[in-house]
Amino acid sequence: MRLFTILMLGTALVACSNNEPTTNNTLAETAIEQAADQNARLDAWFEDKFMAEVRQSPQALASLGIKERMDEWNNPTRAFALESLDRTRRNLEELQNTFDFETLDADHQLSYRLFENGAKLDIEGGKWWYHTYRFSQMRGIHNGIATFLLNQHRIDNEQDAENYVARLNGIESYLDEMTETSKTAFEKGIYPPKFVYAYNLESARNILKGAPVDDSDELNLLLQNFKTKVDKLDISDEKREDLFSNAINALQSSVAPAYEAFIVEMTRQQSLASSDDGAWKLPDGDEYYAYRLRLMTTTDMSPSEIHDLGLSEIDRIHGEMRNIMAQVDFEGDLQDFFEFMRTDPQFTLPNSDKGRSDYLSQATEIIDTMELRLPEVFHRSPKAALEVRRVEAFREKAAGKAFYNLGAPDGSRPGYYYANLYRMEDMPLYEMEALAYHEGIPGHHMQLSISQELEGIPKFRKYGRYTAYSEGWGLYSEFLPKEMGFYSDPYSDFGRLAMELWRAARLVVDTGLHDKKWSREEAIEYLTTNTPNTPEACAKAIERYIVMPGQATAYKIGMLKILELREMAETQLGSAYDIRDFHDVILASGPVPLNIMEERVKAYITAKKAQ
Numbered sequence: 001m002r003l004f005t006i007l008m009l010g011t012a013l014v015a016c017s018n019n020e021p022t023t024n025n026t027l028a029e030t031a032i033e034q035a036a037d038q039n040a041r042l043d044a045w046f047e048d049k050f051m052a053e054v055r056q057s058p059q060a061l062a063s064l065g066i067k068e069r070m071d072e073w074n075n076p077t078r079a080f081a082l083e084s085l086d087r088t089r090r091n092l093e094e095l096q097n098t099f100d101f102e103t104l105d106a107d108h109q110l111s112y113r114l115f116e117n118g119a120k121l122d123i124e125g126g127k128w129w130y131h132t133y134r135f136s137q138m139r140g141i142h143n144g145i146a147t148f149l150l151n152q153h154r155i156d157n158e159q160d161a162e163n164y165v166a167r168l169n170g171i172e173s174y175l176d177e178m179t180e181t182s183k184t185a186f187e188k189g190i191y192p193p194k195f196v197y198a199y200n201l202e203s204a205r206n207i208l209k210g211a212p213v214d215d216s217d218e219l220n221l222l223l224q225n226f227k228t229k230v231d232k233l234d235i236s237d238e239k240r241e242d243l244f245s246n247a248i249n250a251l252q253s254s255v256a257p258a259y260e261a262f263i264v265e266m267t268r269q270q271s272l273a274s275s276d277d278g279a280w281k282l283p284d285g286d287e288y289y290a291y292r293l294r295l296m297t298t299t300d301m302s303p304s305e306i307h308d309l310g311l312s313e314i315d316r317i318h319g320e321m322r323n324i325m326a327q328v329d330f331e332g333d334l335q336d337f338f339e340f341m342r343t344d345p346q347f348t349l350p351n352s353d354k355g356r357s358d359y360l361s362q363a364t365e366i367i368d369t370m371e372l373r374l375p376e377v378f379h380r381s382p383k384a385a386l387e388v389r390r391v392e393a394f395r396e397k398a399a400g401k402a403f404y405n406l407g408a409p410d411g412s413r414p415g416y417y418y419a420n421l422y423r424m425e426d427m428p429l430y431e432m433e434a435l436a437y438h439e440g441i442p443g444h445h446m447q448l449s450i451s452q453e454l455e456g457i458p459k460f461r462k463y464g465r466y467t468a469y470s471e472g473w474g475l476y477s478e479f480l481p482k483e484m485g486f487y488s489d490p491y492s493d494f495g496r497l498a499m500e501l502w503r504a505a506r507l508v509v510d511t512g513l514h515d516k517k518w519s520r521e522e523a524i525e526y527l528t529t530n531t532p533n534t535p536e537a538c539a540k541a542i543e544r545y546i547v548m549p550g551q552a553t554a555y556k557i558g559m560l561k562i563l564e565l566r567e568m569a570e571t572q573l574g575s576a577y578d579i580r581d582f583h584d585v586i587l588a589s590g591p592v593p594l595n596i597m598e599e600r601v602k603a604y605i606t607a608k609k610a611q
Contacts, residue, residue: 038099038100038103038104038108039104039105039108041099042099042104042108042111042112043108043458045094045095045098045099046111046115046458046459046460047458047459049091049460050458050459050460051459053084053087054066055068055069056075056084057074058070058072058073058074059073059074059148059152060074062148062152062153062154063152063406063408064408064409064463065408065409065410065412065413067154067160070153070159070160070163070166070167071162071163071166071167071170072166072167072170073167073170073171073174074174076141076174076177076178076181077177078129078181081126081129082126085122085123085126088119088122088123089119089123091119092116092119092120092123095112095115095116095119096116099112107456107457110589110592110596111457111458111461113596114460114461114464114592114596115458115460117593118460118464121295124291125291125295128288128291130181130184130185130188130190131185131190131279131282131288133190133191133192133196133547134178134181134182134185135178135182135192135196135200135266136192136196136199136200136547136548137196137199137200137203137398137399137543137544137547138398138399138400138544138547138548139547139548140178140200141174141175141178142175142200142203142204142207142259142262143203143207143394143395143398145171145174145175145207146207146221146222146392146394146395147392147395149164149167149168149222149225149226150221150222150225150392151405151413151416152413153167154229154412154413155226155229155230155232155233156233157233158233158235158239158243161226161229161230161233161243162243162246164226164229164247165226165243165246165247165250168222168226168247168250168251168254168255169250169253169254170254171250171254171255171258172253172254172255172257172258174258175258175259175261175262176258176261179261179262179265182265182269183265183269186269186272188283189281189282189283190282190283191269191273192273192546192547193273193274193275193276193277193520193546194270194273194274194275195275195520195543196543196546196547197266197267197269197270197273198270199397199398200266201263201266201267201270202397202398203394203395203398204259204262204263204266205263206393206394206395207220207221207222207259207394208220208255208256208259208260209221209394210223210224211223212248212251212252213251213252213255213256220251221392221394222247222251222255223247223248223251226243226244226247227244227247230243230244275520277513277518277519277520277523277546278513278514278515278517278518278546278549279292279513279514279549280514280515280517285514286515288549289303289514289515289549289550290303292514292549292550292551293306293550293553295467295550296467296468296550296551296553296554297467297468297550297553297554297557297558297594298466298468298469298593298594298595299468299557299594299595301557303511303514303515303516304511304515306507306510306511306553306557307507307508307511307512307515307516309507309556309557309560310504310505310506310507310508310511310556311508313500313504313507313556314501314504314505314508314530317497317500317501317504318334318501318530320497321334321337321494321497321498321501322334324490324491324493324494324497325337327490328490328491335529337532338531338532341428341430341491341494341498341532342532342533342534346429347428347429347430347491348424348425348427348428348429349424349427349429350424351423351424351425355421355424356390356421356424359419359421359424359427359432360388360389360390360419360421362432363388363417363419363432363435363436363440364388366432366433366436366437366440367386367388367417367436367437367440367441370436370437370440370441370442370481370486371441373484374441374442374446376484377442377480377484377579377580377583378442378580378583378584378587379580379581379583379584380450380584380587380588381441381446381450382415382441382445382446382449382450382453383411383449383453384407384411384414384415384445384449384452384453385407385411385414385415386407386414386415386416386417386440386441386445387414387415387416387417388416388417388419388436388440389416389417389418389419390418390419390420390421391418391419391420391421391422396420396421396422397422399418399420399422400420400540400544401419401420401426401427401435401537401540401541402417402418402419402420402435402438402439403418403439404416404417404418404439404440404443404444404445404448405418406448406449406452407449407452409452409453415445415448415449417436417439417440417444417445418439419435419439423536425534425536426533426534426536426537426540428495429495430489430491430492430494430495430498431495431498431499432492432495433481433486433487433492433495433496434478434487434492434495434496434498434499435499437477437478437480437481437486438474438475438477438478438499439474442477442480442481443473443474443477443478444470444473444474444477446477447470447473447474447477447587448470450587451463451587451590451591454588454590457589457590461589461590461591462590464590464591465591466591466592466593466594467551467554467558468554468557468558468561468593468594469558469591469592469593469594469597470558470591471554471555471558472554472555472556472557472558472559472560472561472562472594473558473559473562473586474555475499475500475503475555475556475558475559476558476559476562476563478496478499478500479496479500479559479563482496494532498531498532498533500556501530501531501532502531502533502541503552503555503556503559504556505526505527505530505531506541506545506552506553506555506556507552507553507556507557508526509523509526509527509542509545509552510545510549510550510551510552510553511553512526513542513545513546513549514549514550520542520543520546523542523545524538524539524542527541527542557594558594561594561597561598562586562597565582565597565598565601566579566582568601568602568605569582569601569604569605570582572605572609573605573608573609576608576609576611577608581604581608582601582604585600585601585604586600586601
């Protein structure tokens with residue numbers, strides 16, 4: 001029975017009670033108490049389920065700054081994945097059988113729906129466990145091992161150092177299991193295109209470089225990282241030497257054999273792999289791609305609808321770019337202007353250590369300036385610190401252009417905005433401003449940190465991820481500063497448009513690759529012709545979209561939904577509209593699917609009108 005019905009029934013019973021004295025134990029008050037108790041029980045249930053799941057993952061514990069199971073890696077086996085899926089099914093049934101959705105308050109109903117939706121997506125995704133490429137230039141344990149140890153395994157005391165050595169010793173079984181999984185997937189016809197293997201092999205060999213794995217005078221990056229962290233500890237020289245010796249042994253007996261076996265298997269697969277690129281080549285590829293689009297966009301848009309939307313947005317943005325051409329008195333057509341923006345040396349910093357250092361400094365300054373202006377358009381700002389970093393050398397050639405890593409909840413690790421400075425030509429100055437807003441403030445660092453810092457919502461919502469929401473916000477965060485008076489340089493404003501154009505073109509090339517069976521070369525040609533990015537940047541981008549089907553479509557679809565909802569709020573509320581309130585509605589829920597975002601904005605509009 002709905003809470004409203006219970007309350008009305010209680011009122012009626014009291015009114016017909018022959019004027020007997022009322023007490024605090026009326027039926028209405030009991031209903032309120034029961035509802036409040038159910039809300040509290042649901043919160044406790046969510047907390048229990050979230051922490052139970054986190055404790056299944058030693059690496060998730062580390063990402064949250066929780067020092068438990070620090071000598072272990074995640075369990076990468078198929079059996080464990082099936083056990084996790086079974087837990088999800090049981091949790092979903094328990095949620096539906098234990099809690100009455102209708103009697104929860106609005107906030108807890110939202111939490112219920114988000115948990116239910118997430119569980120159903122996980123269960124549906126179980127069918128596609130093998131379809132996710134285990135190793136690619138974008139993702140894979142071969143790179144993840146190193147980045148995790150470098151960035152997330154803290155060494156604050158002697159035990160932490162011993163746990164680091166234990167993890168080094170555990171790499172062989174950990175990586176071997178995933179290598180075997182990729183072998184099984186390959187036999188099922190599920191493997192990335194041939195070009196991916198060269199990246200995998202190069203990254204693995206980079207991780208093996210240095211003493212004691214080879215005869216180099218420089219230390220291996222993992223050993224150097226370990227030494228740097230241990231040298232800061234207040235321990236005896238004897239203990240320090242003992243730890244260092246144990247780490248050397250682990251590198252020789254576990255790390256090197258694991259990566260060498262990985263290299264052998266990747267080389268074997270490389271010799272047999274085809275060059276077909278799209279998800280269509282996989283078993284049930286069309287169904288898999290449809291699932292990926294639903295997962296990434298949180299909509300039911302078809303590949304054709306997404307493709308056509310991209311073409312329309314490209315036409316619009318090209319028009320705005322022509323306006324900037326006129327503003328700077330450029331003579332020539334749009335293709336000429338693209339070539340000018342690609343090649344004129346004024347738009348790039350030197351491909352040197354000094355150039356890279358200057359890039360990091362200037363990006364940091366852009367973010368710091370924006371941070372001072374946040375109160376104009378936001379009620380809240382992140383507490384977490386942000387650091388702009390260069391992508392590590394061992395993975396920069398294969399890694400994407402820029403990305404963000406969330407900091408620890410307790411502040412022990414800041415958020416990191418990673419800029420890939422391998423080729424400075426691929427990081428033009430005119431895009432620096434938009435890129436800093438997207439990855440830093442008011443983009444991913446702000447949105448994800450605020451989500452992590454929210455009070456009164458379950459942890460699974462704080463750390464949940466909906467790509468259309470998060471990346472839609474990131475792209476919206478490139479546009480918002482334009483309205484605040486930033487991008488004063490027309491070339492920088494062109495860079496903003498170039499970034500938006502890039503995301504619009506993604507709608508076209510992603511669906512082109514995975515639905516229309518475009519080749520890698522066709523997709524690269526499309527980007528090179530329709531965007532100002534370098535051919536090298538276009539090639540790297542297409543290679544990313546190939547191994548992550550659907551992910552690239554989330555950005556533009558999410559941004560357009562935010563702008564649509566903002567226009568709705570502004571139109572319907574008129575003078576009562578406050579952009580800070582609107583932003584709070586978007587950010588205060590944590591990540592949500594786009595349909596729920598729309599529901600929340602409509603509820604905000606209704607409530608504001610009622611005031």
